[in-house]
Amino acid sequence: MSQPVLVTGGSSGIGLAAVALLAERGVPVFATVRTVADAERLAARPGVEPVLCDVRSDDDVARLRAAIDERGAGLWGLVNNAGVGQVGHLTTESMQDMRDVFDINVFGVHRVTNAVVDLLLESGGRVVNMSSISGTLSSAEMGIYSMSKHALEAYTDALWAQLRERGVHVCAVAPGNFQSALATNFVQRVLVGGNPSEWLLNAYDPDFDLTRSQYPPADAVASVCYHALFDPNPHRRYLVTPDADESLMTLRQAAMELLELNRAASHPCSHEELHALLDEATAPMHEQEGAAAASASDG
Numbered sequence: 581m582s583q584p585v586l587v588t589g590g591s592s593g594i595g596l597a598a599v600a601l602l603a604e605r606g607v608p609v610f611a612t613v614r615t616v617a618d619a620e621r622l623a624a625r626p627g628v629e630p631v632l633c634d635v636r637s638d639d640d641v642a643r644l645r646a647a648i649d650e651r652g653a654g655l656w657g658l659v660n661n662a663g664v665g666q667v668g669h670l671t672t673e674s675m676q677d678m679r680d681v682f683d684i685n686v687f688g689v690h691r692v693t694n695a696v697v698d699l700l701l702e703s704g705g706r707v708v709n710m711s712s713i714s715g716t717l718s719s720a721e722m723g724i725y726s727m728s729k730h731a732l733e734a735y736t737d738a739l740w741a742q743l744r745e746r747g748v749h750v751c752a753v754a755p756g757n758f759q760s761a762l763a764t765n766f767v768q769r770v771l772v773g774g775n776p777s778e779w780l781l782n783a784y785d786p787d788f789d790l791t792r793s794q795y796p797p798a799d800a801v802a803s804v805c806y807h808a809l810f811d812p813n814p815h816r817r818y819l820v821t822p823d824a825d826e827s828l829m830t831l832r833q834a835a836m837e838l839l840e841l842n843r844a845a846s847h848p849c850s851h852e853e854l855h856a857l858l859d860e861a862t863a864p865m866h867e868q869e870g871a872a873a874a875s876a877s878d879g
């Protein structure tokens with residue numbers, strides 16, 4: 581049996597799908613939840629140990645670490661999945677809105693990762709950060725959410741660079757739109773329990789379907805997490821969308837950023853050099869890592 585994996589935000593949506601898949605495949609799972617009812621529901625699944633934890637709280641995260649230590653089996657993987665959505669215009673959203681989202685989507689990831697990183701270094705394990713296509717895209721209505729996911733992408737790159745030499749692989753998963761409680765939770769947190777902006781109050785349609793039932797279930801994202809956790813050659817980035825349109829939209833934005841940067845660069849690449857860059861980037865990751873290691877030892 582493998583060492584356990586910790587999944588944050590296991591109560592619904594992508595986190596729950598990941599917990600279910602891991603448990604089904606015999607991987608012991610620690611799953612964070614925030615209510616006793618969710619803990620009882622998850623505890624009914626064989627192999628799943630729910631832990632009450634709000635990722636904003638140092639004390640909760642210390643208790644989470646204690647629960648992992650108590651099991652005494654170390655830790656193979658961490659899926660930093662807990663997160664919240666945010667809709668609103670940047671010019672009317674408060675600093676508090678921004679702090680709330682960053683506290684969960686960015687600082688929460690940092691807090692949990694640092695609490696268990698020594699265990700991952702011991703096991704030579706994996707970190708999977710749940711980013712989003714909003715880690716590449718940004719729109720007028722999703723500014724704060726996109727900022728948080730862009731930050732998570734940068735966090736992932738820095739952590740990857742820091743830990744790769746020490747045997748821990750770090751990656752980002754960027755899902756498109758899948759079924760989850762993201763919209764319902766946003767309405768509860770901001771419209772019901774928070775301080776909604778004037779813009780949001782005007783834009784909100786109470787007949788809007790919050791269930792996201794028009795999107796597929798999150799199983800495809802869970803499968804990608806499994807690959808990132810256990811495949812011998814994990815990727816650095818996974819883009820997983822319900823259809824080709826969402827992928828294309830995301831890749832087009834990434835390409836536009838490359839071209840915009842190049843267009844106004846002090847030392848722009850030629851057309852041929854850009855093509856060579858793409859060829860380089862499409863080489864399998866282990867070849868690139870081999871080449872990078874060779875050039876590092878040459879230098």
Ligand SMILES: NC(=O)c1ccc[n+]([C@@H]2O[C@H](COP(=O)([O-])OP(=O)(O)OC[C@H]3O[C@@H](n4cnc5c(N)ncnc54)[C@H](OP(=O)(O)O)[C@@H]3O)[C@@H](O)[C@H]2O)c1
Nearest residue numbers: 589591592593594614634635662663712757758760761762
């Ligand atoms: N679904 C999508 O289409 C989609 C697309 C791109 C990225 N994502 C990302 O996927 C991740 C999961 O979202 P989801 O769509 O599955 O939404 P979800 O169903 O709302 O799940 C979010 C999870 O995060 C937990 N959470 C929220 N605030 C927390 C906190 N302060 N401390 C600990 N846990 C907290 C929630 O717990 P409670 O139940 O207690 O609130 C829930 O378990 C998020 O990072 C999201 O940004 C989702």
